[in-house]
Amino acid sequence: MQSSQLYDNHGRPINYLRLAVTDRCNLRCFYCMPEEGIKYLPKKELLTFEEIERLISLLAAMGISKIRLTGGEPFVRTDLMSLIRKITSIEGIQDVHITTNGILTGPHIPELKSLGIGSVNLSLDTLDRDRFKMITRRDEFEKTWATLQQLLKAEIPVKINTVVMDGKNIDDILPLVELTRQYPVSVRFIEEMPFNGEGNHYATLSWTFKKILDLIRSNYPSLERTPDPPHSTSYNYKIPGHAGDVGVIAAFSRTFCGTCNRIRVTAQGVLKTCLYDDGVLNIKNLMREGRSDDEIKAELLKAFSNRPKDGFEAEERRSGTPAIESMSTIGG
Ligand code: SAM
Numbered sequence: 188m189q190s191s192q193l194y195d196n197h198g199r200p201i202n203y204l205r206l207a208v209t210d211r212c213n214l215r216c217f218y219c220m221p222e223e224g225i226k227y228l229p230k231k232e233l234l235t236f237e238e239i240e241r242l243i244s245l246l247a248a249m250g251i252s253k254i255r256l257t258g259g260e261p262f263v264r265t266d267l268m269s270l271i272r273k274i275t276s277i278e279g280i281q282d283v284h285i286t287t288n289g290i291l292t293g294p295h296i297p298e299l300k301s302l303g304i305g306s307v308n309l310s311l312d313t314l315d316r317d318r319f320k321m322i323t324r325r326d327e328f329e330k331t332w333a334t335l336q337q338l339l340k341a342e343i344p345v346k347i348n349t350v351v352m353d354g355k356n357i358d359d360i361l362p363l364v365e366l367t368r369q370y371p372v373s374v375r376f377i378e379e380m381p382f383n384g385e386g387n388h389y390a391t392l393s394w395t396f397k398k399i400l401d402l403i404r405s406n407y408p409s410l411e412r413t414p415d416p417p418h419s420t421s422y423n424y425k426i427p428g429h430a431g432d433v434g435v436i437a438a439f440s441r442t443f444c445g446t447c448n449r450i451r452v453t454a455q456g457v458l459k460t461c462l463y464d465d466g467v468l469n470i471k472n473l474m475r476e477g478r479s480d481d482e483i484k485a486e487l488l489k490a491f492s493n494r495p496k497d498g499f500e501a502e503e504r505r506s507g508t509p510a511i512e513s514m515s516t517i518g519g
Pocket of ligand 1: 218219258260261286287288308309310348349377378379380381382438514515518519
């Protein structure tokens with residue numbers, strides 16, 4: 188199978204797929220999902236492992252080389268490790284990464300290491316057990332913390348993802364930055380996005396990336412900007428003498444669309460070519476209608492050549508309809 192380069196209609200290379208393997212989660216982070224009344228997808232609505240393998244093989248042949256498994260919580264999906272084993276052996280797939288809350292991850296770390304997982308993004312919004320419980324509506328801080336320690340011990344690169352929420356975890360920003368003194372982790376602060384499954388919208392954001400950075404810089408004046416890796420969604424910084432580093436992701440301000448190299452497939456098998464679009468192609472239906480590989484590739488190419496230039500255009504295309512999805516079906 189010969190892999191090739193894939194470009195969108197704006198000349199941006201596409202080489203990165205973020206795949207939500209489930210919409211189910213063992214936390215109820217208030218910025219992501221409602222506490223109750225969540226309508227989980229019936230299992231038959233999820234892509235099967237065979238369908239996922241087929242999709243990734245097709246995309247790998249087209250030019251996708253990096254995969255991130257996300258959810259929902261990926262480790263809630265039964266037998267996730269067997270899927271990871273298969274994905275890591277697909278020709279053309281060079282990097283496999285996982286985004287997880289860490290609660291069920293610990294026992295799998297040795298195998299993740301041996302499979303050569305590129306990195307784990309661990310979601311952790313606070314270092315305080317009570318605030319963790321308030322934000323996630325579950326008392327599971329200790330498990331996430333233990334997973335962080337195990338990942339570090341196994342020397343799997345770890346990024347901590349922290350959603351910055353006005354009035355909720357502002358007091359955690361500096362302690363999380365302080366973690367980088369001792370630990371070789373990247374702590375990335377993410378602007379809160381309007382994907383909480385309840386359609387609650389705000390036109391402005393209080394804790395923008397600029398405000399987050401100002402707070403960090405006023406406490407760490409030696410903060411140094413470091414070069415951004417290609418397609419980075421974060422502005423990256425280092426504090427001299429610290430083992431880890433710090434990043435800020437302007438997810439709401441959307442400053443990084445110009446170099447966006449990623450596509451998403453939701454838990455129900457729908458392609459999104461922009462986080463802010465409405466879903467542009469139902470891949471699961473194509474597969475279940477019995478379409479051939481070539482037919483599916485042609486549909487994928489059509490979608491890639493009609494990509495909005497940025498998240499604002501994507502929102503306009505959905506005629507201003509506010510996003511009501513939960514991030515747990517999109518995968519972050
Ligand atoms: N369950 C996994 C986890 O917790 O990492 C993977 C799925 S979760 C939806 C992926 C990422 O999306 C997490 O880092 C989470 O914090 C982030 N996320 C969810 N809702 C968000 C929102 N409204 N704004 C910004 N980030 C959000």
